Amino acid sequence: MTSPSYSSFNQWFSDGPFATYIRTMKSPGGFLNLMETALPAVDMSDPAVPELVLHCDLIGGFGINADLGAGRFSATSRSGDFLLTAPNFANSVSVDSYHQIRSLSFPVGYWRQFLEDATDRVPSLDFGALHRGTFTSGTIRSAQRQLWQRCDEEGAPSRLLAQAAGCEILAELCRLAGSPLASARGGLAPWAERRCLELMHARLLEDISLDELAAEARLSPYHFGRMFKQSVGVPPRVYLTRLRVEKACDLLEQTNLPITQIALEVGYSSNQVLARVFLKHMRMSPSDYRRAVRDPVRQTSLHAPPALEGRQ
Missing domain, CATH: 1.10.10.60 (Homeodomain-like)
Structure with a gap:
């Protein structure tokens, strides 16, 4: 019998036997999928999905034995630790006690293109040793916390918010994996800044995306976000809120x-x-x-x- 295929981690979780353990699900569509769960001790086998999935432990203290795409490991998680599941890998996980997790899922199709635009090299969402154990990152923790706080304020995250958080988190994962992305230098050209600000004014009530603003400036989304902040003083999402x-x-x-x-x-x-x-x-x-x-x-x-x- 052929196993059903799933387009996302959230879809598999919500359609399966663990759906009752979901606390929150949010998605701006196509960029990031967010989910918070609270589960007892559990053994599960996750299907391969075309997403990179980042899990954050909210309370700590559980033991985990798992293969998330780079070999089996055992660890005891602490509050704030991260686990990273490789895309297109049917992983297996055993957790020995109650745990609360916030998960961010990065669809491979979109974010592989992001990495290609940011690095000018063949993109990879394989982060090596990061898939084999727990790890910590103040940068990722801060980005994730701000993302959830904005979601609590505004409901489903805007595309600008989701893309900005995704850019920051992926850039930090690349750095931790030993392949840092090149930093953009300087701000936007005057014509590019003017056109982007005009576009934001003209489409104030729309859920405008980082891609659209970057295209207006003829830049990659990764470089555009950093150059916009250097020119204007705040990130695009903050300027739009203003x-x-x-x-x-x-x-x-x-x-x-x-x-x-x-x-x-x-x-x-x-x-x-x-x-x-x-x-x-x-x-x-x-x-x-x-x-x-x-x-x-x-x-x-x-x-x-x-x-x-x-x-x-």
Whole structure:
């Protein structure tokens, strides 16, 4: 009997006997798949899927015996440790106690092209010894934590957010594996910066991707993200949030549109999402902001630029 094939790790998990252990699943479509699970001691054999899958241990203390694509190993995991499953490999895993895991899955088709554009060499998603045991990385832990935090605020991650996190994590995996990607030097050419900013303004309410912005600047997504930050001072996703908050402020000041409609006008899926973003960056709710700007005594203090994540 032929085993069923799966296009993603998340699909296999959600369709199989472990589906009840899923806490959260999110995907922006085609770039990254996110999943959080909480499982008891378990033995499982995962099918080969066309994805590189990065697992982060949330609580630590479990023993694991596994083959994730580079030979069998045994280890005791600590909170914050990572495990990396090779793509297109039917791995086997035995875990001896309760564990909580956050998994990021990188579809091979998209990210292999990313590596090719970033390195000008034949791409590989084989990370050698990283598939054979646990490892740690402050860079990856920070990128993953920020990704999940933004998801909690905004629901499903935007394409810009998912691609930026994926770029950072893959670049660090390459470094840890001994094949660091070359760093981009300098910022965007003036014409490229102008065209990218114009595109972001024009398509404010769309889920614009890093690929589209990079194509406008005639650069690879990997190099574009770093060069944009050098020119503008913040990553593309942070700049886009700034534009959306500023536009929301204008609409709250100048119109009587319902806040739900304003959320849609600036690219957010609901008034709840807008409220979370607005509260974080303006330190008040959209309703409170609207009331305040219509009170002349309070207007002066409200027109400082939003405090958007520092200069990350």
